[in-house]
Amino acid sequence: MDAVEPIVRIVEWTGIAIIVAGSFGSLAVFAARALRQGFSERIYEEFRSTLGRSILLGLEFLVAADIVGTVAIEPTLDSLAVLAGIVLIRTFLSFSLEVEIEGRWPWQQQEPRSGGGGAEGD
Template identity: 50%
Template structure:
């Protein structure tokens, strides 16, 4: 097996891991949400926790997908065109990651966490 074939296989395996993370996260999050609904927990809080869990699974899966793209682009075909396509893909996924982070945490990733109760 040649180097490019190995890198293509590794990149595909990392991509598959990213998809698996998202699917498993969605299944686990959905099961937890349904369990909380069956236990008659508050709908608003249950829904918020469901969205946060699902968002975290998507963020982690996106990180794997970006890693797979980097492996394939840099190791297999490092042309200006492929690097440009990779840059666009990374930019779109980074935007999605930032958007999800803002949605989940209510703040930009570089901002400090707010304390639950500010004194005074």
């Protein structure tokens, strides 16, 4: 079990690094585009979307580290209860971020965009 703890720490630090790098990276892209093209709602929305996606990815790594750490290192009822609370909170955060990014719940179908008449180009 001693070998698992460093792995858990690496996964946790990876999640933190993803959030930090994604935050600064999306901020740098946002600032460069805003300076080059001028501030627009589209650039702001893309910034929020990119920032949200990096936070979501980082949260996934942090949840994975919590799961591995709890199951492999301390499999007690108390630690499982704490893990359930952590996963519940982080899942709520993930769903909230998903709604902010996509503008809909993950299980809802995406509504077709009106006015363009063509195919979407994502």
